[in-house]
């Protein structure tokens with residue numbers, strides 16, 4: 452490949468300037484300390500991948516009640532901020548950019564992970580079908596969630612603002628709201644998990660309000676030009692059932708159209724009936740990052756065709772820390788080892804070789 456490779460030109464996502472159009476997609480890897488503090492292993496992992504135009508760091512809980520998985524990082528305490536600061540410093544030292552994905556898991560929670568003093572909360576008291584692995588008790592069903600009062604919903608929105616303040620203090624270039632995969636913002640968005648009748652439920656305009664207000668709260672800290680939104684219309688993960696997913700996602704994009712967010716990070720819809728990338732282009736006027744199943748060639752074609760400003764890669768980034776150098780030199784890619792995706796320690800995390 453020559454230096455004019457379409458993925459290797461700079462671009463802007465709102466106020467975030469990228470050296471290339473290759474984005475590292477957010478990936479939960481469960482390598483933080485038990486209290487959610489990022490450690491030196493995480494610093495090394497992200498620093499190895501600073502060649503990406505932008506790293507979207509893994510789904511991170513704003514408050515302990517929003518934690519989904521053991522050894523998932525948080526952005527709530529001074530220890531979390533200190534740990535993340537070491538990560539962002541290491542990425543910045545190499546000229547990289549890094550934003551943090553804020554992920555409140557809502558009903559996708561277990562007291563075996565968070566401790567019984569923290570309630571698992573949701574838009575409605577409807578339990579998600581499914582189980583989660585816990586370090587202390589193996590596979591466990593999700594908790595029966597407590598329905599958030601209207602006042603408590605506003606408090607959770609404010610917790611997203613505080614998470615953005617903490618992320619800024621930790622040196623991130625911005626924040627991204629995780630609105631996919633059946634976590635809290637998607638629980639509000641979807642007709643099945645949101646049976647409320649207050650200002651946050653009842654019709655689609657009310658169901659999108661939680662995610663829209665979280666984005667406004669995060670933008671009040673960073674400026675909207677440093678806030679992104681991740682979505683995946685049609686996603687059924689974590690017992691997500693929406694009667695009209697396209698309508699819900701378009702309604703959310705309309706509700707935030709005045710905000711001028713940095714980017715929309717759109718995953719390909721898992722069902723044929725929905726063209727998620729088209730929805731992104733038609734209903735969002737800012738920069739688009741597209742994702743799911745791309746390789747360097749298909750991503751380059753998508754950028755040439757004007758489908759997106761940038762493309763994100765998850766699995767390739769697990770096993771190819773020098774992914775951008777491999778694109779530059781047209782080198783083969785290493786396959787990932789699925790067994791070590793979520794296991795503690797360096798194996799399958801920081802020990803993938805560079806080409």
Ligand SMILES: Cc1cc2nc3c(=O)[nH]c(=O)nc-3n(C[C@H](O)[C@H](O)[C@H](O)COP(=O)(O)O)c2cc1C
Nearest residue numbers: 476477478479509510743744745763764765766792
């Ligand atoms: C190990 C792993 C962890 C993931 N964790 C997250 C996450 O924390 N947040 C998120 O939005 N997506 C998460 N995803 C989804 C990826 O960001 C991405 O959308 C998906 O892997 C498809 O992209 P790919 O084909 O380039 O791998 C995860 C995927 C993997 C493989």
